[in-house]
Amino acid sequence: MSVRFVEASRLPTDWAVFTMHGFEDVTANKEHLVLTLGDVSTDEPVLTRVHSECLTGDTLFSLRCDCGNQLQAALRAIAHEGRGALLYLRQEGRGIGLLNKIRAYKLQDEGADTVEANEQLGFGADMRDYSIVQPMFAHLQMSKVRLMTNNPRKVSALTDLGIEVTERVALQCDSNPHNEKYLQTKGAKLGHMFEAR
Numbered sequence: 001m002s003v004r005f006v007e008a009s010r011l012p013t014d015w016a017v018f019t020m021h022g023f024e025d026v027t028a029n030k031e032h033l034v035l036t037l038g039d040v041s042t043d044e045p046v047l048t049r050v051h052s053e054c055l056t057g058d059t060l061f062s063l064r065c066d067c068g069n070q071l072q073a074a075l076r077a078i079a080h081e082g083r084g085a086l087l088y089l090r091q092e093g094r095g096i097g098l099l100n101k102i103r104a105y106k107l108q109d110e111g112a113d114t115v116e117a118n119e120q121l122g123f124g125a126d127m128r129d130y131s132i133v134q135p136m137f138a139h140l141q142m143s144k145v146r147l148m149t150n151n152p153r154k155v156s157a158l159t160d161l162g163i164e165v166t167e168r169v170a171l172q173c174d175s176n177p178h179n180e181k182y183l184q185t186k187g188a189k190l191g192h193m194f195e196a197r
């Protein structure tokens with residue numbers, strides 16, 4: 001595996017002072033992060049978020065998706081618990097990259113849904129490869145997680161990697177007029193588990 005740990009430092013936020021662990025994937029030329037709080041190396045399952053980069057949602061306040069809200073909600077939940085981990089994976093656009101995501105958004109502006117747009121561009125609906133998390137989990141000595149996600153394929157991907165998901169914790173944020181169709185498509189075509197609210 002080409003992912004290796006580089007260095008760790010403090011990362012103070014409004015919610016808690018996390019430890020930020022930096023990893024590099026030399027093959028894919030990507031830099032990934034894990035934020036941890038408390039001792040995650042004990043046997044007790046760790047409240048964990050495996051978050052895929054979304055520059056538009058995480059940092060530019062986009063309302064087209066739920067990523068930014070989920071990121072904040074996950075960090076808040078970890079801080080509230082006093083222990084946990086957030087893996088920030090550089091898998092922008094479900095693995096197709098930022099510029100291709102903009103191409104996909106353009107097709108969605110013209111009527112395609114999020115899955116059709118990827119397919120029209122010649123990509124699968126979800127191109128993410130979760131095997132990169134294995135060396136991160138190994139470095140942090142984490143093997144049991146309570147996973148904050150609505151995506152059942154994320155749960156099975158981690159399970160297949162030998163990580164025990166003891167619980168799926170729903171991570172549902174309020175919808176808005178700009179992301180309603182997107183969330184519906186995720187439920188209908190990508191299998192995301194949303195509860196009626």
Ligand SMILES: Nc1nc2c(ncn2[C@@H]2O[C@H](COP(=O)(O)OP(=O)(O)OP(=O)(O)O)[C@@H](O)[C@H]2O)c(=O)[nH]1
Pocket residue numbers: 050051052053054055065066067070091092093094095096101104105114118148149150151154171186192
């Ligand atoms: N290709 C593409 N990627 C998108 C689109 N909207 C958001 N993304 C990317 O999707 C990723 C987040 O995946 P989601 O499908 O929102 O959620 P998830 O990570 O599978 O599931 P949760 O754990 O429940 O959040 C990020 O990398 C976003 O950049 C879109 O319309 N097209």
Ligand SMILES: [Zn+2]
Pocket residue numbers: 054056057058065066067068
């Ligand atoms: Zn997003």
